[in-house]
Amino acid sequence: MELVQRYIAAVKRELPENKREDIGRELNANILDQLDALAEEKGTLTDADVAVLLKQMGHPRRVARQFVPPRPLIRLDYMPLYQYTLYMVLGILFLLQIVERTDVWISSSDMGLVRYLTGLAGGFLDDAIFGFASVTLVFWALSRHHLSISADRESDWQPERLPGVGPGWQFIPLQDIFTDLATCLFLLVVIWYPVWMPAEQLESSRFMLSDHAHLYLKRVSPLILLSVVFSLVQLRQRIWSRLLLTANVLLSLAFVIAIAGLAVSGPVLQFDSTRWQGVFDLYQLERSALITLIIFSMFPLWEAGRDLLRLRKFQ
Amino acid sequence: MTIAQLDKMRLELRRGVLVLAVLASLKQSHYGYSLRKQLQDRGIEMDEGTLYPLIRRLAEQGLLESEWRQGEGRERRYYRLSGPGSELLGQLTGEWRQLNSALGSLLSHATEGGD
Numbered sequence: 001m002e003l004v005q006r007y008i009a010a011v012k013r014e015l016p017e018n019k020r021e022d023i024g025r026e027l028n029a030n031i032l033d034q035l036d037a038l039a040e041e042k043g044t045l046t047d048a049d050v051a052v053l054l055k056q057m058g059h060p061r062r063v064a065r066q067f068v069p070p071r072p073l074i075r076l077d078y079m080p081l082y083q084y085t086l087y088m089v090l091g092i093l094f095l096l097q098i099v100e101r102t103d104v105w106i107s108s109s110d111m112g113l114v115r116y117l118t119g120l121a122g123g124f125l126d127d128a129i130f131g132f133a134s135v136t137l138v139f140w141a142l143s144r145h146h147l148s149i150s151a152d153r154e155s156d157w158q159p160e161r162l163p164g165v166g167p168g169w170q171f172i173p174l175q176d177i178f179t180d181l182a183t184c185l186f187l188l189v190v191i192w193y194p195v196w197m198p199a200e201q202l203e204s205s206r207f208m209l210s211d212h213a214h215l216y217l218k219r220v221s222p223l224i225l226l227s228v229v230f231s232l233v234q235l236r237q238r239i240w241s242r243l244l245l246t247a248n249v250l251l252s253l254a255f256v257i258a259i260a261g262l263a264v265s266g267p268v269l270q271f272d273s274t275r276w277q278g279v280f281d282l283y284q285l286e287r288s289a290l291i292t293l294i295i296f297s298m299f300p301l302w303e304a305g306r307d308l309l310r311l312r313k314f315q
Numbered sequence: 316m317t318i319a320q321l322d323k324m325r326l327e328l329r330r331g332v333l334v335l336a337v338l339a340s341l342k343q344s345h346y347g348y349s350l351r352k353q354l355q356d357r358g359i360e361m362d363e364g365t366l367y368p369l370i371r372r373l374a375e376q377g378l379l380e381s382e383w384r385q386g387e388g389r390e391r392r393y394y395r396l397s398g399p400g401s402e403l404l405g406q407l408t409g410e411w412r413q414l415n416s417a418l419g420s421l422l423s424h425a426t427e428g429g430d
Binding site (some may be wrong): 025026027029030032033034037057058063066067257293 | 347349350352363364365367368371389390391392411
């Protein structure tokens with residue numbers, strides 16, 4: 001009988017405190033009934049017989065789980081909203097990290113691209129852990145109290161308001177929107193850094209854009225701001241419509257023209273020739289910048305072409 | 316179909332029916348082991364890991380009443396249908412009969428088609 005008591009104690013350890021005594025008492029009665037039935041069949045029972053019966057009943061943890069099934073950390077019906085909130089929060093934290101790290105990078109005289117990228121990754125990881133834990137905790141609390149957070153939204157809908165059947169590409173992925181937002185915010189910080197940077201820090205900055213290129217980019221800033229607004233509209237709609245596609249074609253073409261304009265309008269870089277003597281010369285760097293800008297302009301050009309094709313498919 | 320798949324489907328098929336079988340058996344008082352024996356005698360095999368937690372859950376939902384009684388030198392917990400449990404049993408029985416008749420017809424057609 002000692003084996004039975006040990007078994008019940010092991011099951012009770014796996015149960016919530018408020019159910020231990022009650023379930024343990026009932027389990028004890030059930031096991032004794034089974035042992036009685038076995039004794040009727042076999043005569044006197046040995047410890048080995050009891051062990052075989054307990055083994056058949058299953059591991060104490062499994063038995064405890066059968067009596068009190070584990071509750072998931074987050075209720076299953078909250079999962080879609082949980083995932084969506086998580087992606088949104090992580091996306092926003094990534095954007096904030098881009099702004100913060102780019103500011104530090106520009107104002108620092110000794111931070112290279114590698115340190116910028118590792119700093120960005122490390123900073124984002126810190127924020128992401130905090131964001132993940134916070135969102136999970138909120139949803140865990142909601143799950144524990146069985147609060148209804150999506151019932152209203154799911155009951156108040158009309159089939160007529162559903163978007164039309166469209167091809168797979170018509171749904172705009174969140175990562176595309178956040179990539180665009182991150183790029184725009186990066187550019188805005190790079191272009192407008194002198195506005196908030198102290199003069200002495202500005203002098204020590206080794207940022208290499210020429211005054212001409214800087215002025216040009218400032219003039220192009222409204223276009224970047226427009227792109228930010230456009231991304232926010234996409235975040236709200238999440239479906240490509242004819243209007244959104246047309247706007248994206250125009251915006252992409254405007255970016256192509258703006259980048260091409262920067263490439264052909266004059267020197268892009270400002271160069272401290274004494275510092276880089278024997279390593280680079282101005283001609284080489286300007287040529288590299290020109291090629292880089294041409295490559296950059298291919299991305300919006302590709303997007304414009306892709307969206308023109310999609311527009312044709314809409315007809 | 317693999318044996319594991321078949322077992323899983325059998326489990327799904329039996330899950331709802333077992334509740335009905337337990338409710339129907341508990342028109343009379345039973346303790347865990349006697350209920351299991353009665354179900355077994357009527358051809359419904361149910362392992363203790365499924366039956367005992369199931370009757371506790373039904374009791375927690377207010378469908379069964381329970382009390383501890385002394386007998387044969389030790390205590391046992393007896394279960395019996397409660398008022399709401401009887402009402403539910405009536406509704407589920409109607410549902411089961413309707414389903415059974417519809418399925419019976421469907422399955423006999425399927426068997427004839429297969430032959």
